[in-house]
Amino acid sequence: MTALLSTSAVGKHYGSGAARMPIIDGLELSIAKGEFVSLVGPSGCGKTTLLMCLAGLLAPSEGQVRFNGQLVTAPPIGLSVVFQDYSRSLLPWKSNLDNVLFGMRRVQLSGPEKRARAVEILAAVGLSGFEAHYPWQVSGGMQQRVAIARGIAAQSQLLLLDEPLAAVDAQTRADMQDLLLDLAKRFNQTCVLVTHDVEEAVYMANRVLVLGPRPTKVVREVIVDLPMPRDQLATREDPAFLHARHEVMALIRGMRQGKALA
Amino acid sequence: MNWAIWAERLRVPICAALLLGAWQLVYALGVVPEKYFPSIPTIATAFWAMLNDGTVLSAWAVTFGRATVGLIGAALLGVALAIISDLSPVLSRGIRYISDVLQPIPPAAFVPMAVFMLGLGTKLYAFVIILVTIWPPYLNGVAALAGVGSVQLNTGRMFGLTNWQLLWQVKLPAALPEIFTGIRYAATISLIAVIVAEMLAGRDGIGFMIFKKAFALRTPEVFGLMFLVGLNGVLLNGLVNLLRQGLTGWHIKMMERPE
Ligand SMILES: Nc1ncnc2c1ncn2[C@@H]1O[C@H](COP(=O)(O)OP(=O)(O)OP(=O)(O)O)[C@@H](O)[C@H]1O
Numbered sequence: 001m002t003a004l005l006s007t008s009a010v011g012k013h014y015g016s017g018a019a020r021m022p023i024i025d026g027l028e029l030s031i032a033k034g035e036f037v038s039l040v041g042p043s044g045c046g047k048t049t050l051l052m053c054l055a056g057l058l059a060p061s062e063g064q065v066r067f068n069g070q071l072v073t074a075p076p077i078g079l080s081v082v083f084q085d086y087s088r089s090l091l092p093w094k095s096n097l098d099n100v101l102f103g104m105r106r107v108q109l110s111g112p113e114k115r116a117r118a119v120e121i122l123a124a125v126g127l128s129g130f131e132a133h134y135p136w137q138v139s140g141g142m143q144q145r146v147a148i149a150r151g152i153a154a155q156s157q158l159l160l161l162d163e164p165l166a167a168v169d170a171q172t173r174a175d176m177q178d179l180l181l182d183l184a185k186r187f188n189q190t191c192v193l194v195t196h197d198v199e200e201a202v203y204m205a206n207r208v209l210v211l212g213p214r215p216t217k218v219v220r221e222v223i224v225d226l227p228m229p230r231d232q233l234a235t236r237e238d239p240a241f242l243h244a245r246h247e248v249m250a251l252i253r254g255m256r257q258g259k260a261l262a
Numbered sequence: 263m264n265w266a267i268w269a270e271r272l273r274v275p276i277c278a279a280l281l282l283g284a285w286q287l288v289y290a291l292g293v294v295p296e297k298y299f300p301s302i303p304t305i306a307t308a309f310w311a312m313l314n315d316g317t318v319l320s321a322w323a324v325t326f327g328r329a330t331v332g333l334i335g336a337a338l339l340g341v342a343l344a345i346i347s348d349l350s351p352v353l354s355r356g357i358r359y360i361s362d363v364l365q366p367i368p369p370a371a372f373v374p375m376a377v378f379m380l381g382l383g384t385k386l387y388a389f390v391i392i393l394v395t396i397w398p399p400y401l402n403g404v405a406a407l408a409g410v411g412s413v414q415l416n417t418g419r420m421f422g423l424t425n426w427q428l429l430w431q432v433k434l435p436a437a438l439p440e441i442f443t444g445i446r447y448a449a450t451i452s453l454i455a456v457i458v459a460e461m462l463a464g465r466d467g468i469g470f471m472i473f474k475k476a477f478a479l480r481t482p483e484v485f486g487l488m489f490l491v492g493l494n495g496v497l498l499n500g501l502v503n504l505l506r507q508g509l510t511g512w513h514i515k516m517m518e519r520p521e
C-alpha cells in the first residue's frame with residue numbers, strides 16, 4: 001500500500017553556528033490513507049515543528065516529506081493543519097462561515113456550492129445557527145470547531161491536529177474526541193493527532209507514534225488493536241486499550257526519568 | 263432617570279456649553295481687556311457678518327479641502343511606505359532615521375524652505391502637509407504589519423495564498439485597526455499644517471484670513487475663525503471615523519463586546 005504521507009530522514013534545526021539548535025533528527029514515518037495516528041512526546045520536543053514540516057509550512061533542513069507521492073515544498077492541496085493556537089488562526093474580521101469559505105479558496109466548486117458545503121460542514125461540527133457570528137462572539141470550544149470545519153472544508157484528505165483539545169474541560173473533551181472520530185469517518189479524513197494525553201492518544205488512534213526527546217524522532221510505534229467506532233466506556237476498559245496505554249506511558253516515563261538523571 | 267446615559271448622549275452640547283460658559287465668565291471678570299477678549303455675542307455677530315458676505319464659506323471650503331486631500335494623500339503614502347518597509351528591513355531602517363529627524367520639525371519651519379523651492383501654490387501645500395502628516399500612518403502601519411501573528415500568516419499560506427494575496431487578504435485587514443489609530447492622529451496634524459501654511463505663505467483659506475484679520479486687529483473675527491478651525495477638526499475626525507467604522511467595524515464591535 002502506498003503511503004498518503006511519508007518522510008525520509010527528516011531533520012530540522014533552528015539557528016546556525018553556536019546558536020544551532022537541532023529539533024528533529026532522522027525522523028521516519030509513514031501514514032496510510034484512512035489511518036488515525038496519534039503523536040505523543042515530551043513537551044517541547046518538536047511536535048509543532050514536525051507538523052509544520054509535514055504541512056509544507058517549514059522547509060526541513062534535511063530529508064524529504066512526500067504527500068500522495070509528491071515532494072512537499074509548499075502547502076499542498078488536500079492537507080490541512082488545525083493549529084495549536086486555533087483562536088489566533090481564525091480571522092477575526094470574517095464571520096465563521098467566511099472563515100470556512102476562506103479555507104475553500106482552492107476548492108473547485110461554484111460560489112453557491114461552496115456555501116452549501118460550508119454550511120453543511122459547520123452543521124456537522126454542531127455550529128448551525130452560528131454561521132454569521134464572528135469567531136470572537138463564540139466560545140473557545142466553538143472556535144476550535146470552526147477551525148476543524150475549515151480544515152475539513154478545504155477539500156482535505158489529511159488533517160494534522162496540533163493538540164486540539166488541550167484547552168477544554170474533561171466532559172467537553174470526551175465529546176470532542178467522539179466528534180473528531182465521527183468527522184474523520186464521515187468526511188474520509190486521515191488524521192494525525194498531536195496530544196499530551198496518553199489516554200486520548202490511545203483512545204483515538206489505530207497507531208500511536210512515540211517521539212523521543214529533542215532532537216526528536218519516532219522511538220516506538222504502538223498498534224492499538226481495537227475496533228472502530230470507539231466507546232468512551234467500553235474502549236477504555238478493554239484489555240487491549242490498557243495494554244497500549246501502559247506501553248506508551250512506560251516509554252514516556254522512562255524518557256522523563258532519563259532526563260531527570262541526565 | 264439615568265444620568266450617565268443622558269450625559270453620554272448630550273456630551274457634545276454639554277462640552278460646548280461648558281466651553282462657552284467659561285469663555286463668558288473670563289470675559290465678565292474682565293481679566294483680559296475686551297479689545298483682545300471679546301464676548302461670545304460679539305464674536306457671533308462678527309462671524310455672522312463674515313458668513314453673509316460669503317468670504318468665510320469659500321475660505322472654509324478651500325482649507326477643509328486641502329486638509330482632507332492632504333490627509334488622504336499622506337495616509338495612502340504612509341501605508342504604502344509601511345508596506346515597502348515591511349518587505350525590506352534595510353529600507354525600513356533608512357526611513358526610520360529620516361522620520362526621527364523630520365518628525366520633530368514643526369510645519370512652520372518647513373514653509374520658508376518650501377516657498378523657495380516650490381513657490382506659492384498647491385505644491386507647497388502638498389509638500390508641507392505630507393511631510394508632517396505622513397508619520398503616524400507610516401509608523402503605526404509598520405508596527406501593525408510587523409505585529410500580524412505567525413499563526414494567521416501560516417493559516418493563509420496553508421490555504422495557498424501567495425505573498426501578494428497574504429498582504430491584501432491577511433496582513434492589511436489585520437493591521438487596519440492600528441493603522442486607523444495613526445490616521446486619526448494624522449487628521450489633526452493635517453489640519454494644523456494647512457492653517458500654518460496658509461498663515462505663512464497663503465493667499466486664501468482660513469489660515470490666511472486669520473492672519474489678515476489679526477493684523478487688522480479684528481479680534482472678534484479672529485476668534486470666530488479659530489472656532490471654525492476647531493469645528494473643522496471635529497468634522498474631519500468624524501469623516502475618518504465613518505471610514506473606520508466602514509472598514510474595521512468588526513474591530514470596534516470586538517473591542518466593545520461585554521466581558
Ligand atoms: N522559530 C523558532 N526559532 C527557534 N526556536 C524555535 C522556533 N520554534 C520553536 N522553537 C524551539 O523548538 C523547540 C520545539 O518547539 P515545538 O513548538 O516544535 O515543540 P512542541 O513539541 O510542539 O512543544 P509543546 O509541547 O509545547 O507544544 C522548542 O524548544 C522551541 O523553543
Ligand SMILES: [Mg+2]
Nearest residue numbers: 047048049084
Ligand atoms: Mg506544540
